[in-house]
Amino acid sequence: MSCTMLKGFKALPLPMSQLSLAAVLKCGQSFRWTAHPLYPAGTTSIAEPTHEYRYCLRDRVVCLRQSADTLFYRSVYPDILNGISSAPESSGDHEKRDLETLAFLRDYFQLDIDLATLYDYWSNRDPVFKGVRDRFTGLRMLRQDPWETIVSFICSSNNNISRITKMVQSLSTHFSPALVSISTPTIQGATDVEGEEDISYHAFPPPSVLAAPSVSAKLRSLGFGYRAEYIQRTAEMLIDEHGSDREVQKWLLGLRNMSTDDARTELLKFVGVGRKVADCILLMCLDKREVVPVDTHVHQIAMKYYGVRGKAGTKLPMTPKLYDEVNDKLANIWGDFAGWAHSVLFTADLRSFSSFGLPSPSPSPIKEIRESTVKLPPTPSPSPRKRMRRDRVEDNLQKAENVLSGLSEFADVSTLDGDMADRVKKRRRVAAIRRPVTMSDLSEW
DNA sequence: GCCCAACCTCAG
DNA sequence: TGAGGTTGGG
Numbered sequence: 001m002s003c004t005m006l007k008g009f010k011a012l013p014l015p016m017s018q019l020s021l022a023a024v025l026k027c028g029q030s031f032r033w034t035a036h037p038l039y040p041a042g043t044t045s046i047a048e049p050t051h052e053y054r055y056c057l058r059d060r061v062v063c064l065r066q067s068a069d070t071l072f073y074r075s076v077y078p079d080i081l082n083g084i085s086s087a088p089e090s091s092g093d094h095e096k097r098d099l100e101t102l103a104f105l106r107d108y109f110q111l112d113i114d115l116a117t118l119y120d121y122w123s124n125r126d127p128v129f130k131g132v133r134d135r136f137t138g139l140r141m142l143r144q145d146p147w148e149t150i151v152s153f154i155c156s157s158n159n160n161i162s163r164i165t166k167m168v169q170s171l172s173t174h175f176s177p178a179l180v181s182i183s184t185p186t187i188q189g190a191t192d193v194e195g196e197e198d199i200s201y202h203a204f205p206p207p208s209v210l211a212a213p214s215v216s217a218k219l220r221s222l223g224f225g226y227r228a229e230y231i232q233r234t235a236e237m238l239i240d241e242h243g244s245d246r247e248v249q250k251w252l253l254g255l256r257n258m259s260t261d262d263a264r265t266e267l268l269k270f271v272g273v274g275r276k277v278a279d280c281i282l283l284m285c286l287d288k289r290e291v292v293p294v295d296t297h298v299h300q301i302a303m304k305y306y307g308v309r310g311k312a313g314t315k316l317p318m319t320p321k322l323y324d325e326v327n328d329k330l331a332n333i334w335g336d337f338a339g340w341a342h343s344v345l346f347t348a349d350l351r352s353f354s355s356f357g358l359p360s361p362s363p364s365p366i367k368e369i370r371e372s373t374v375k376l377p378p379t380p381s382p383s384p385r386k387r388m389r390r391d392r393v394e395d396n397l398q399k400a401e402n403v404l405s406g407l408s409e410f411a412d413v414s415t416l417d418g419d420m421a422d423r424v425k426k427r428r429r430v431a432a433i434r435r436p437v438t439m440s441d442l443s444e445w
Numbered sequence: 446g447c448c449c450a451a452c453c454t455c456a457g
Numbered sequence: 458t459g460a461g462g463t464t465g466g467g
Contacts, residue, residue: 230464
């Protein structure tokens with residue numbers, strides 16, 4: 001790859017097995033990252049960065065690119081901070097900002113959690129997971145901002161990623177001033193010169209801004225539907241309760257130190273936050289890694305492959321009791337990081353990948369497995385590749401059935417008595433394996 | 446404690 | 458017509 005392409009970027013050694021930006025940033029956890037192609041579609045090798053990803057924080061825009069073994073990053077600041085209107089900034093300022101950005105990345109991507117070890121752990125416990133792991137490497141949970149996460153997931157009810165993304169973006173552009181304008185990356189090897197344009201970046205609006213009574217009508221007009229009132233009222237509740245944005249933020253971050261149940265109880269007080277949305281928030285910004293948010297899709301898979309009550313293919317009303325059954329079952333199988341495993345299996349199984357012009361993970365492994373349990377009609381001369389894939393899927397299904405029928409040592413513990421189940425669970429508990437990314441990993445490109 | 450219709454909008 | 462759901466009334 002050319003050096004000029006990454007001028008101004010710092011490099012952090014990081015294998016794809018630990019983080020795949022393309023998967024993580026567009027799988028339905030975060031809705032505010034933008035993806036910008038660096039080459040005309042279909043002209044690059046996977047070893048080189050294909051896109052630049054951008055995300056606007058309160059004071060800077062973080063820009064990322066990824067190659068097979070390296071994460072490249074830089075941040076862009078408004079002119080006022082760039083020394084245009086004051087003294088020229090020193091190289092020391094640059095250094096300080098880069099360290100701050102690196103600190104943000106390590107926290108946001110939770111880089112001290114060793115994802116490869118977790119994948120191995122889940123694979124050993126769950127043949128179904130093992131069957132799909134290779135197609136979704138580097139999928140990890142983000143550690144996001146609580147306020148942004150709450151609003152984003154209030155928007156998520158009865159909704160899809162594409163529309164949620166539009167809503168969250170429009171929330172930012174309408175209620176938060178532009179922080180800085182940046183031109184899109186030059187597309188290397190493009191035949192026409194067009195494509196380079198300035199884009200304004202807006203941070204996510206703080207609670208005090210969305211708490212204003214006029215906001216709900218405005219949100220209605222922006223197409224938020226019944227979620228408009230939920231967002232305004234939730235913002236209002238938080239500001240009324242805690243006074244200022246700073247205090248709200250402090251209190252929200254404090255939820256990370258509470259037990260899962262206590263934190264969930266607090267979240268359920270907000271309007272527009274039910275059990276499912278609360279669990280998404282717990283998992284995606286409050287460090288509750290064992291929580292598995294249950295929607296109808298998860299329930300379908302849980303019925304089919306993990307022996308949860310109900311008839312696969314048909315739908316049962318998602319009562320609190322059924323919700324707990326699904327949640328407990330999956331948490332038992334996947335352990336302390338069950339919510340992370342869930343994200344690999346479920347948030348990855350979304351067609352919406354294609355709507356961002358990113359490489360599609362299809363055919364969806366989940367769908368593929370689902371279809372293969374049905375008697376497959378004799379296919380006229382399947383390609384050798386397809387043939388192998390189906391064999392593999394059926395092999396995995398056989399293993400899955402072994403698990404479900406108790407033949408495996410990883411059989412479900414929920415049928416054991418409480419004491420024994422606890423001891424089994426304890427023995428199975430994985431110690432979070434940490435692979436600290438140290439400051440010495442930081443190198444100048 | 447459990448059930449169910451209504452709710453915005455858009456894609457299939 | 459229903460979706461990766463929640464609310465409010467019975």
